[in-house]
Amino acid sequence: MSVEAIRIEDLRKTFTLHGQGGLELPVLRGVSLSVRSGECLALADPSGSGKSTLLRCVYGNYRPQAGRILVNHRGATVDIVSAEPRRVLEIRRRTVGYVSQFLRVIPRVPTLDVVAEPLRALGATREEAAARAASILDRLAIPQRLWSLSPVTFSGGEQQRVNIARGLVARHPILLLDEPTASLDAAGRARVADLIVEVRRRGTAIVGTFHDREVRDEVSTRVVTLHEAAA
Amino acid sequence: MMSDADRPLLGVRGLTHDYGGRLGCLDIGFDLWPGEVLGVVGESGSGKTTLLSCLSGRLVPTAGVVEFLTRDGTVVDVLRMSETARRRVARTDWGMVHQNPRDGLRMNVTAGANVGERLMAVGARHYGQIRAAALEWLGHVEIASDRVDDLPRTFSGGMQQRLQIARNLVTRPRLVFMDEPTGGLDVSVQARLLDLLRSLVAELGLSAIVVTHDLAVTRLLTHRLLVLRRGEVVESGLTDQVLDDPQHPYTQLLVSSVLHP
Numbered sequence: 001m002s003v004e005a006i007r008i009e010d011l012r013k014t015f016t017l018h019g020q021g022g023l024e025l026p027v028l029r030g031v032s033l034s035v036r037s038g039e040c041l042a043l044a045d046p047s048g049s050g051k052s053t054l055l056r057c058v059y060g061n062y063r064p065q066a067g068r069i070l071v072n073h074r075g076a077t078v079d080i081v082s083a084e085p086r087r088v089l090e091i092r093r094r095t096v097g098y099v100s101q102f103l104r105v106i107p108r109v110p111t112l113d114v115v116a117e118p119l120r121a122l123g124a125t126r127e128e129a130a131a132r133a134a135s136i137l138d139r140l141a142i143p144q145r146l147w148s149l150s151p152v153t154f155s156g157g158e159q160q161r162v163n164i165a166r167g168l169v170a171r172h173p174i175l176l177l178d179e180p181t182a183s184l185d186a187a188g189r190a191r192v193a194d195l196i197v198e199v200r201r202r203g204t205a206i207v208g209t210f211h212d213r214e215v216r217d218e219v220s221t222r223v224v225t226l227h228e229a230a231a
Numbered sequence: 232m233m234s235d236a237d238r239p240l241l242g243v244r245g246l247t248h249d250y251g252g253r254l255g256c257l258d259i260g261f262d263l264w265p266g267e268v269l270g271v272v273g274e275s276g277s278g279k280t281t282l283l284s285c286l287s288g289r290l291v292p293t294a295g296v297v298e299f300l301t302r303d304g305t306v307v308d309v310l311r312m313s314e315t316a317r318r319r320v321a322r323t324d325w326g327m328v329h330q331n332p333r334d335g336l337r338m339n340v341t342a343g344a345n346v347g348e349r350l351m352a353v354g355a356r357h358y359g360q361i362r363a364a365a366l367e368w369l370g371h372v373e374i375a376s377d378r379v380d381d382l383p384r385t386f387s388g389g390m391q392q393r394l395q396i397a398r399n400l401v402t403r404p405r406l407v408f409m410d411e412p413t414g415g416l417d418v419s420v421q422a423r424l425l426d427l428l429r430s431l432v433a434e435l436g437l438s439a440i441v442v443t444h445d446l447a448v449t450r451l452l453t454h455r456l457l458v459l460r461r462g463e464v465v466e467s468g469l470t471d472q473v474l475d476d477p478q479h480p481y482t483q484l485l486v487s488s489v490l491h492p
Contacts, residue, residue: 015476016478017483018479018480018483018484019480019483019484019487056475060469060472061469061471061472061475061476062472062475062476063468063472063476063478085454085468085469085472086264086267086454086455089469104450106425106426106429106451107422107426108422109426120433
């Protein structure tokens with residue numbers, strides 16, 4: 001049985017640029033939506049309309065001015081907007097995973113450790129975390145000879161797949177995907193789309209942006225625009 | 232009964248220091264939780280080092296309260312306890328990593344002795360065990376074991392900084408203060424040190440307060456940030472939130488002044 005995983009109520013986000021005379025950029029003007037477990041909601045708007053902003057608000061990375069973002073965290077409902085920082089970190093460890101457009105890591109850390117880290121943060125042993133990281137890297141066709149190297153020097157497509165591996169390895173019940181296939185070739189896109197569908201069928205609630213129509217049609221169960229969601 | 236994870240390790244209220252007409256810090260308050268790494272950022276002269284000195288009891292502030300949860304579960308008032316008691320807490324529960332390793336190391340004794348004497352200060356007496364622990368810690372900070380009997384002045388800046396970290400962590404402190412821990416090091420050495428600090432902090436479950444003007448360091452090392460300007464906290468929050476969506480004009484200026492935060 002599916003449960004409501006995310007409920008966003010009347011979310012408002014405006015950026016104020018103090019360096020430019022206090023210029024105000026309203027991006028989200030009262031967005032409301034709900035996502036259940038096993039659903040994949042695709043946000044379909046042109047670039048610059050606030051899709052990434054919405055995902056970042058749900059992750060606690062951006063601070064909205066008003067509204068609520070209620071997530072189901074281990075059976076309890078928590079509002080990300082008003083939660084204390086350490087609570088948000090706990091929610092990120094256990095409940096909400098996020099795949100950003102770009103990978104950001106410490107230069108020296110090997111790929112296998114980069115991917116295993118979210119599992120280590122949940123208390124998995126070094127061996128268990130490494131085994132699961134290896135399995136998902138393999139699934140995303142990152143050659144084993146690269147696992148001991150830092151992903152900093154990898155190609156854009158390889159970095160993106162490492163980023164996806166890191167975002168999916170801990171099997172969070174809620175997943176936010178920001179253009180997960182943007183720098184991938186056809187084979188890479190197919191692999192990632194397969195994986196996303198599998199994750200969704202397992203009961204994960206997913207919100208994402210997929211500018212590639214084929215990928216969007218394959219992975220999503222519902223498509224909305226922020227314009228509709230703000231109605 | 233609350234477990235220790237539900238109680239702050241360090242509680243700071245109303246901390247103010249006035250250097251006779253010039254303000255060091257004003258009305259600073261925050262809680263530091265077990266396992267949390269807090270970054271304090273701001274430009275030179277914003278009060279970062281004053282705050283660190285007040286927190287660790289090396290400078291007595293004009294006003295305020297600093298409470299610390301000790302190993303045995305009692306809360307002590309850092310600023311009002313006796314000097315003897317404060318020194319005991321500092322020796323057993325705290326570490327202090329200085330920007331300049333020369334301020335944190337004894338330059339005229341060997342690397343091994345620099346690590347070992349901290350163990351002796353908390354009661355270790357067995358020479359073989361002390362030396363074994365020193366060697367183990369040199370390994371943790373990636374200093375070759377054949378350098379154990381060398382003087383720190385024969386080490387590079389990066390090695391000295393790693394030795395200072397080993398000297399601080401060998402006694403398993405619960406709270407580490409770091410003042411610009413990667414300042415003055417080459418970029419490649421910085422990355423190695425950051426990686427090392429990050430894994431040690433995570434593995435040992437340490438709490439730390441890291442003062443730095445380098446926003447990239449805070450992104451990789453800290454969970455939460457305080458932004459200081461002229462001694463006052465102008466903004467605080469999750470590190471990535473403060474860096475990616477800064478709210479205060481001063482924070483926006485700091486973040487936009489960096490090439491790659």
